[in-house]
Every structure is written in C-alpha cells, then in structure tokens.
Amino acid sequence: MATVILVRHGRTTANVSGLLAGRTPGVELDEAGTSQAIRTAQRLAVVPLVAVVSSPLERCAQTARHILEAQTTTPTAIVDDAITECDYGDWQGQLLSLLSLEELWAVVQTQPSAAIFPGGESLSTMQARSVGAIRRWDAALEAEHGPGAVWVAVSHGDVIKSVLADALGMHLDLFQRITVAPASISIIRYGTMRPTVIAMNADSGDLSWLKQSASAADAPVGGGAGADAIPSAG
Template identity: 70%
Template sequence: MATVILVRHGRTTANASGLLAGRTPGVRLDSVGLEQAARTAERLSAVPLAAVVSSPLERCLQTAGIILDRQPGTTGTTGSPAVTTDDAITECDYGEWQGRTLAELAKEPLWSVVQNHPSAAVFPGGESLQAMQARSVAAIRRTDAVIEAEHGPEAVWVAVSHGDIIKSVLADALGMHLDLFQRIGVNPASVSIVRYGTARPEVIATNTDSGDLAWLRAAAPTVDAAVGGGAGPQPSAG
C-alpha cells in the first residue's frame, strides 16, 4: 500500500483575521504561513515523494511549491508542472458563508449544526459537508491507488489541501461518523499520514508539526495490524 501524507496549507491572511476564505481567489500565505510551509517542507525533504497533488487554490499551490523546492533533485516552484492539481480536494464550497468572519457566522443557527451534527449541514448556496467528504475521500483513495500501481507499495506521496477536507479524510480513515469529525484537529501546515490497505486504512499520524519523517523511507507496509502495537518503525540510518 502507498502512503499519503496529508498537508494542510500554511496560515493565510484570512486565517489570521478570522475570515472564512473558502474558495475566494487570491488568498495567500502570510509570513507565518510561509515559515510553517518551509518547516513542513524541511521535514518532508528526507522522504522521496512519488507525487505532490494540490488543491488548485493559491495557498495550497504555494505550500506545495515550497515542499517541492526542498525535495532533493527537483526544481519545483509554485505552478510547476511537477505539482498536480485536483479540484476534488479543493476547499469546501461554503456558499453564502464565504468571505464572512467566523465571529459573525457563530451567531447563525447553522453554526450549531456544523459543530454538533455536521452530516446534516448544508451551506446556503454551497455544498453539504457530506458531499465535501464524499468527493475528497474518493479523490484521495483514487489517487493513492494510481500511485501505488505506478510506483509500488512503498511509494509516498503528498496531498496538500484544507482543514475541513483533511479532517473529513481522516474521519473516514478512522472509521468515524462525519458527526464526529470536529473532534479532529488539523493545524496550518500540519502533517497527517494514512496508508490504505486491503483490510483497512491505517492512520499513522495526525496533526503533527515537528519531528523527523526520515523513517518513512524504510517503513515497509504491512498487511495485518500488529497485535500489542508492534515495534514501530526502525530508526533512520541518516
């Protein structure tokens, strides 16, 4: 089975000001977000990546480009052909909520539904959280199968996307109902790791922002879960 590293884009000006950017064009990383993306790229530089797939929105393309720039032997830049975009992992369509502040939206009746019963949430003029999860999970699983077929079961690839998208993918991999996905945290530029196996997905990490990832180079995929937890990955040789 291949390994997918789910990376949320770095912090944006909209994140910092409490604005729900949604699919608004031109939203880019702020100075903190650029530093976050660089830190994540440095963590991933020890892992040869088979592919980098990104949401088409600018903040994700910026993050993906920084990740590619830190890969040995690549000259990836934002918009580089080496970055593949996938509309199916773009931000949720928040409809009429897009462009409004979170403080203002918290006063809406729908806010409580989004927080406590997200499977029933449909954004006015936009999409439902169920539809968002269905398209994003299908896209990640489909791309993962293609990459494994092309590069083998030890391939590692990156999907750069958005907070709610990654939370919904992780909820699916964890076997959680969508109504529980608000229990998952996904911070800007965080790294989460999933392997899809023949028996079940394996969630290896969630919402990490530090730590050596070189062990992924030598972590052989396994079919069965280790009873008792197993020995974990072997220390990297450097």
C-alpha cells in the same frame, strides 16, 4: 502499500483575521504561513516523494511549491479540484464571529453530516469528493510506483479532517473532534483490509522513517515495535 501525507496549507491573513476564506481567490500565505510551509517542506525533504497533489487555491499551491522545491528528486506536480476547499456558499468571506450566531452554526458543530451551506455544498458532499480523490490517487500512484510509494496531498482543514475521519472509521458527525493546524501533516496508509492512520496534526519530528518499506496489511497484535522515529512524529 503506498503512504499519503496530508498537508494543510500554511497560515493566511484570513486565518488570522477570523474570516472564512473558502474559495475566495487571492488568499495567500502570510509571513508566518510561509515560514510554516518552508519548515514542513524541510521535514519532508528527507522523504523521496513520487507526487505532490494540490488543491488549486493559492495558499495550497504556494505550500505545494515549497514542498516540491525542497525535494532532491522530481515528484510529479498535480492539481486536483476534488481536494479543493469546501464550497461554503453565502458563508464565504464572512467573519466566523458573525457566522457563529447563525442557526446553521450549531448544526456544523454537532451534526455536520446534515450541514448544507446556503448557496454552497454540504459537508457530506465535501467528504465524499475528497475521500474519493485521495483513495483514487493513492491506488493509482501505488500501481505506478509500487507499494513503497510516498506522496503528498496539500489541502484544507475541513477536507483533511473529513479524510481522517473516514480513515478512522468515524462518522462525519464526529469529525469536529479532529484538529488539523496550518502546515501540519497527517499520514495514512490504505491497506487491503483497512486504512491505518500513522500520524495526525504533526508539526515536528523526523520523517526519515517513511523511507522504509510499508508495513504489512495486518495490524500488529500487541502494538508491535514500530519505527524508531515514529514517536517524534506527533
């Protein structure tokens, strides 16, 4: 089976200032975010990627560019609107400290499946489009490159959290239990029986074990031996 590595973009000035950037144009990586993206790219350099699929927003495009430049092979570079940031509508560009006073804030925190942002989209819609896109790309890239294909999707915190929740079989109402830090990686393999989440929110560790062939679709009873470097990945 193919392997998808979900990468959140590096830190931005909006992250630091407490703004909900959303789809605001011109939000780029700050100095720390650039360093984070470079470090993640260096970690991924040991893994021959077949493709890097990115959200169109600048902060993701910059992160994806660092990943592509660090590769010794030439992965296909793809931009996909379906994994772009949630459309936060009227909330976009607002301070999180002020948004936390809104009635909708509690819904976002405790029942996100019911959250619809004024003038924007719902978190359920965001999850449906992003999960659909990740699964489509995974199937297409496996069909093209074989079951050992490894590819990267560069996206946003809430998008990645929603994809992980789906892979874990969690209801969207539980996705706020997941943390996805800037420039962190999470790894999923979609099998014929079920998805397998290999790592979540990892920001250190050797990834060379990903060059090994994908494991069988069956889950190892008793836990299995695992790859030598997996413990250091998260």
